Amino acid sequence: MYESDTVWEFSITDRITFGMGASSELGDDLLARDASSLLVITDDELRDAGVVETALESVPEETAVSVFEGVEPDPGLDIYEAAIEAARECGPDVIVGLGGGSSIDVAKVTGGLVASDRDVLEYVAPPIGDGVDVPAADTPVIAIPTTAGTGSESSPAAVVSLPDRELKVGISSRRLYPDLAIVDPLLTVSLPPAVTAASGLDALTHAIEAYTTRHFETKPAPDRADERPDYGGRTELTDLYAEKAIELIGDSLRQAVDNGSDLEARRDMSLASLLAGIAFTNAGLGATHAMAYPVAGENHTPHGVTVAVLLPHVMRYNAPTAREQYGTVAQRLGEPVDGLSDREASERAVAAVESLRDDVGVPDDLEHLGVERDDLSRLAEKTEQIQRLLVGNPRRVDQTDLETIFENAYRAD
Structure with missing residues (x-):
């Protein structure tokens, strides 16, 4: 099946924390990073369901928390741009993507492009974009999935919807791997x-x-x-x-x-x-x-x-x-x-x-x-x-x- 002289590579998210109640580890990670501010990228349904509050229970009281809850399924350019602008305004030490693949995708791109002056589409592969590589990010991203399916927490890619062109396109770069994936199955219990x-x-x-x-x-x-x-x-x-x-x-x-x-x-x-x-x-x-x-x-x-x-x-x-x-x-x-x-x-x-x-x-x-x-x-x-x-x-x-x-x-x- 495989040639003995074949050379291959294997990449993975820098760190993974997995298990029931794993989201309680978030606070310790923020303390280890000496993070004083946090931007949570999520959606309003998770907020209304109390999942955001549950996932953030361990965040230290002294950490300033901002929440961008504008993510929608199949996020388009406008949502990516709004999240990036929110990050620029609050200047977080850490970004957390909390939710399904859409929220985590938006968080990864936000962390990668918050300091960039290029348009988001420039990072999409040709012929839609220029295929520019994502710059090295200064803002670490933590992915906390609330669904069990997309794998975005372990992926170096993000999907952008272009409804005016009836297309979905991707941004892919090793620099989009989250710095930490916290996988807590308890956060999926409320899924319909x-x-x-x-x-x-x-x-x-x-x-x-x-x-x-x-x-x-x-x-x-x-x-x-x-x-x-x-x-x-x-x-x-x-x-x-x-x-x-x-x-x-x-x-x-x-x-x-x-x-x-x-x-x-x-x-x-x-x-x-x-x-x-x-x-x-x-x-x-x-x-x-x-x-x-x-x-x-x-x-x-x-x-x-x-x-x-x-x-x-x-x-x-x-x-x-x-x-x-x-x-x-x-x-x-x-x-x-x-x-x-x-x-x-x-x-x-x-x-x-x-x-x-x-x-x-x-x-x-x-x-x-x-x-x-x-x-x-x-x-x-x-x-x-x-x-x-x-x-x-x-x-x-x-x-x-x-x-x-x-x-x-x-x-x-």
Whole structure:
């Protein structure tokens, strides 16, 4: 599977604190940094639900706390710019991103660009932006996720929505890794079932795509940015993280959705999200995520739901190239595969993903998400432009292939 002389890299958030009640460690970290001021980037729903207050209980009384609560799902340029301006006004010693992937993404970019005089879009990859690297930041960022799915707390990337262009674009830099990720499963207990399901399936998609990305034996030429993947391809180490994440999700997602107070299930899902995030930020993603971006950009569909609809169909397409890996996926999801051929085992993997998706109440086709059949060709054309993700897909895919996958995902039989 791997060449013995292959050289690969592996990156991770500087420090991770994980466990029930881990958010109580925030105060000690602020004291260790001698931080006198703090900016919390979050959303108003978490404030109203009391999650912000809970997460900040350990903050020393003498620490001045400012809160930017203007984050919305799929944040656009205006939200990023407003958060950066809020940071410039209060000049915090530390920035905390508290919430789902959107809040953490905004916090990471805010910490990286608070001292920059460039526009946010300049840091987006071409052709939308200039691909300027994020400058070395003076303001440390602490990520505290309240969902179990996005993996943003362990990712060096952030997603920016451009609704006027019906696009989602990314900013990616090693300098966007949070300085500290505090993962406290207790903060996810209040998540409603639908959000738990969608975020959990997002984590599953991260893990499965990371586990099946191409293994790059050589790095693409740096002057061919259109062919350069976001990440380095799967390795023995990313496989370990991805496999464990898949197993945890298969064991725990149904219970986390059906009984949100099940602390063991919540813990397992938080750990799975973290592990899947570490896996995909090093190994990369594939066609499922590439296809999901234009769908969500045009139809404003939740990311986790979108990838959950597309994943089984991409798996079926990729199966001829990734049957061995999918056999392991099936096994990790609890499917008996002993005595089965690679083809039969890979089919079990697809069926297991579909069964899990159905059991947690997520729609099974694009039609249910409001996508029009007449849009599929255009969505395929937009997807083909996202080569930074498609280059990592285990099986080569062109626009005709993408149209077929979209068509298969459009209406459930």
